[in-house]
Amino acid sequence: MITDELYSTYQSNLLAGSRSVCSHIVTDLIHSNIPIKELYIHLFQRSLYEVGTLWERNKISVATEHMCTAITESLINLCYPAIFSANHTGQKAVITCTPGEYHQIGARMVADHFELHGWDGYYLGSNTPTDELIKFTMEKQPDLLAISISVSFNIPSLMALVKKIRSHFSDLKILVGGQGFRWSGADEFQTMGNIHLITSLDELEQKFLIPRRHDT
């Protein structure tokens, strides 16, 4: 269980760049069989949201923000043996960031959640060129495509990407989400067909990953 005390030890070490202490905390939690989702939401996500807030308020430098993200990405690797062990359902999702979006950790956590639920989560990373994404999607024929933006400046880029995708895949289910929608931008996507705005990992899980009774 992630107590407030444990969280604050983790967070202060993350901000200080003490990767090894953070790594011990995460390893201990994994060994205690904590659900991976809890680790993602109550440790990684919570701490990165806090780091983002500190950056926005000029409490930490952009270099510190990048260091915290880099450390967190390496800590997420520790969870993979558990994540990839799920039995596969045969469903496929492609997860990506828009061109120009360099914050990839949110998309990566989404891809990992698909894997955790037995999907094949094909994760393409940050700043994916549109043509490459279309080529990859044609090749894999996924059940859905998830696109993440972390900064709101990338909403126009997302809009352009979605239109391009639609012109190639008229029926493909598209999920959009990420911190880029924190303040605005959601309305523009609500009216488009078969596009779903996802605001949290919980919502993603409830609406798309946990099989409903009539699906089974």
Added chain:
Amino acid sequence: MTPEANPHLIDYLILESSMICLIIGKDGTILKANSCADSLSGHKLEGHPLNDFFVDFGRALDLTVFLNGSRDKILVNISTSSELPETYYFRFFDLGNSILALGEANRQEIGFLRKNMLELNQELNNLTRELLKKNVELKKLNDLKNQFLGIAAHDLRNPIGIIMTYSNFILEELNHEMTDAQITMLNTIQTTSEFMLRLLEELLDINALESGKLRLEAHKTDLLGLVRTNTSMMNVIAAKKNIHIQVESYETIPEVIIDRGKIEQVLNNLISNAVKFSLPGTTVTVKLFLTGDHVTVAVVDQGPGIPANETDRLFKPFQRTSVKATAGEKSTGLGLSIVRNIILGHHGKIWVESKVGVGSAFYFSLPLSS
């Protein structure tokens, strides 16, 4: 306006600026350094020669180069307290009796490097993710392979056993009614089926070991006694090749807690391998000695030896070396892998020392305490 015309500007540069600011005498001595320069270098620069701060890779810096009247920035590598040199862009100004040197980092270059580092880090993490995913998939496939192997080996064992028994029966009972050619064929059937049965049994062993099903029934055992019994049995086989097996032990070996059957399997394998690869007229020596809190067993032969580049893969399944058995004996390529797993299961160690043209020594050590 020159810096000299504005003493406040000099004071600011010397005390507070995040630029490197040095006032240098014409002889190359640093007359004054600001706090930025001092903290970067890790010590007070005042009074030191400029060459102590500027990394010139062995060449003496020529101040006249800096004072050629050009206003261009000069790229200089400086030594820092972090032991990693840093690159600064310097401008030099002639102040009459001294020189003012102002150095600043190239923000664009740092930004570019940082962006590249971030991208490389992301790429590394994404590749790690893919690698770990593939690892889990490979593990699942390996488990499936073991399961399949177990079923196949188990189901094939009985029919091969029947082939072996019946061929043996025909050879013994109907020998007088057969031609020499028929007897040769039946002998081939028998030796081949024996080899297949051994292969299947070793596959079942590997399967059990890889699936973590190694069950040890450990009891206090007289290891030296076990070695002597095993050696005397193996001497019968070795005698056919005119090879002698001897045991050497010059100290009291305490009882060890081991699975007798499994360690016997280890001894059988190592000694029969030694016999297999030895030439007639040579000796195989089995040595027992104490090493700290372990007892070590060494099986030493006078065979052809194993090339150094082949010893690493000896204990992996299905690996064979370029060394050939001296009487054409067959090998499944699984024995040493099984042996290694049995020894590791006893918390022991196994290794080999070999020299081409001299021979090989296979060692295993077992803890004296449980």
